[in-house]
Amino acid sequence: MLLAVLELYKMETTVFSMDELAQIFPNIKYGNLKRRVSYWVKSGKLIRVRRGLFAKANFNKMELAGKIYRPSYVSLETVLAKDGVVFQKYETIQMASYLSREVTVLGNNYRYFRLKDEVLLNRAGVEKIGGVWMASRERAFLDTLYLRKNYHFDNLGPLDRKKVREMAKIYKSKALLRRVEDYV
Numbered sequence: 001m002l003l004a005v006l007e008l009y010k011m012e013t014t015v016f017s018m019d020e021l022a023q024i025f026p027n028i029k030y031g032n033l034k035r036r037v038s039y040w041v042k043s044g045k046l047i048r049v050r051r052g053l054f055a056k057a058n059f060n061k062m063e064l065a066g067k068i069y070r071p072s073y074v075s076l077e078t079v080l081a082k083d084g085v086v087f088q089k090y091e092t093i094q095m096a097s098y099l100s101r102e103v104t105v106l107g108n109n110y111r112y113f114r115l116k117d118e119v120l121l122n123r124a125g126v127e128k129i130g131g132v133w134m135a136s137r138e139r140a141f142l143d144t145l146y147l148r149k150n151y152h153f154d155n156l157g158p159l160d161r162k163k164v165r166e167m168a169k170i171y172k173s174k175a176l177l178r179r180v181e182d183y184v
Helices: 002-010 018-024 030-042 061-068 076-082 137-147 161-171 174-183
Strands: 015-017 047-050 053-055 072-074 093-097 101-105 108-114 126-129 132-135
Touching: 015 018, 015 061, 018 030, 018 053, 030 053, 047 061, 053 061, 061 072, 061 093, 061 101, 061 108, 061 132, 076 093, 076 132, 076 137, 132 137, 137 161, 137 174, 161 174
Parallel strands: 072 132, 093 108
Antiparallel strands: 015 053, 047 053, 072 093, 101 108, 126 132
């Protein structure tokens, strides 16, 4: 039983759903796996984040954000602040998702912003980095501009304007295209 939890700690992934755990341990029957996971939680080897979602003690907050509501990816001011497009730092991790919600999990604040499915599911400018789906600065810029009409950006220098214009087409919004031309 200890060997199984050691296998989890060897992995780069820090947050697991019950379904993911079942894929990691295919030789353990689902009912037995649920009992083992319950034991690991009681013994402090895993943290129960919420129903069906578990994390290692040193979990990645952004990885957790992407697993609370799926599909979703890190975007908006979280990415823009990291890349120097806005200078204000935000404690709340902001995500593009299929719904709008604010949640606090294990002392971390997460805010999900709803995008229409054809935009959310389009992976242009979104890549998986260290187990976390994250928008590029250009995609985060467009997500922000799409959701907030008159947003003030501090520094547009880091943006690749050609990528911004090309990616703006996935939103299928004439108003967004006009706003993009005003900014870039």
